[in-house]
Amino acid sequence: MMEKWIEERLIETIGLERYKHSLGVMNTAIELAEIYGVDIEKARKAGLLHDCAKFKDQINLLKMAYDFDIILDSVMEHNIQLLHGPIGSKIAEVEYNIKDRDVLDAIYYHTTGRERMTVLDKIIYIADYIEPGRNFKGVNEVRKLAYENLDKSILLAMDNTIKFVIDKGQLIHLDTIKSRNYLKIRLKLE
Numbered sequence: 001m002m003e004k005w006i007e008e009r010l011i012e013t014i015g016l017e018r019y020k021h022s023l024g025v026m027n028t029a030i031e032l033a034e035i036y037g038v039d040i041e042k043a044r045k046a047g048l049l050h051d052c053a054k055f056k057d058q059i060n061l062l063k064m065a066y067d068f069d070i071i072l073d074s075v076m077e078h079n080i081q082l083l084h085g086p087i088g089s090k091i092a093e094v095e096y097n098i099k100d101r102d103v104l105d106a107i108y109y110h111t112t113g114r115e116r117m118t119v120l121d122k123i124i125y126i127a128d129y130i131e132p133g134r135n136f137k138g139v140n141e142v143r144k145l146a147y148e149n150l151d152k153s154i155l156l157a158m159d160n161t162i163k164f165v166i167d168k169g170q171l172i173h174l175d176t177i178k179s180r181n182y183l184k185i186r187l188k189l190e
């Protein structure tokens with residue numbers, strides 16, 4: 001992987017800044033994959049490509065979702081940002097030749113999470129939150145936790161995100177609530 005054409009296509013479509021962010025996510029995901037026993041190649045591909053649909057140019061994401069036969073729920077319809085996960089999964093498959101379902105799913109759910117996230121899903125979700133370029137209130141606590149207890153770090157990141165989204169008056173996706181509750185129940189049973 002990490003062939004030249006992938007780097008060039010990513011920089012051209014998502015821009016240099018988001019490409020650097022993607023490298024940060026890739027490297028963090030590889031570190032976490034080593035700790036939590038996940039296939040390094042899957043973590044590398046999913047990390048590098050997770051934002052491949054965060055286009056730098058104005059693009060009609062609704063039309064693109066329609067063209068890819070992505071079924072939109074009402075939250076996605078009203079929060080177009082969330083579409084870059086599902087669309088990214090399709091772009092990774094069609095344009096970057098990724099056939100691995102685990103990788104495509106991790107890209108699909110990297111923004112919302114989902115109930116019963118796989119370990120790879122979790123690694124990409126949290127790597128996106130804590131990669132070295134991230135610098136916001138509360139990130140250090142999540143960063144530390146990610147290397148100690150993956151579930152606890154995701155729960156904290158989701159709680160922070162949900163509070164942030166509520167403060168901004170936006171919609172919360174059902175998959176986020178489901179995965180947050182699922183983790184919460186699991187951790188209580190531990």
Ligand SMILES: [Fe+2]
Pocket residue numbers: 050051054084110111128
């Ligand atoms: Fe993203």
Ligand SMILES: [Fe+2]
Pocket residue numbers: 021025050051128
């Ligand atoms: Fe990202």
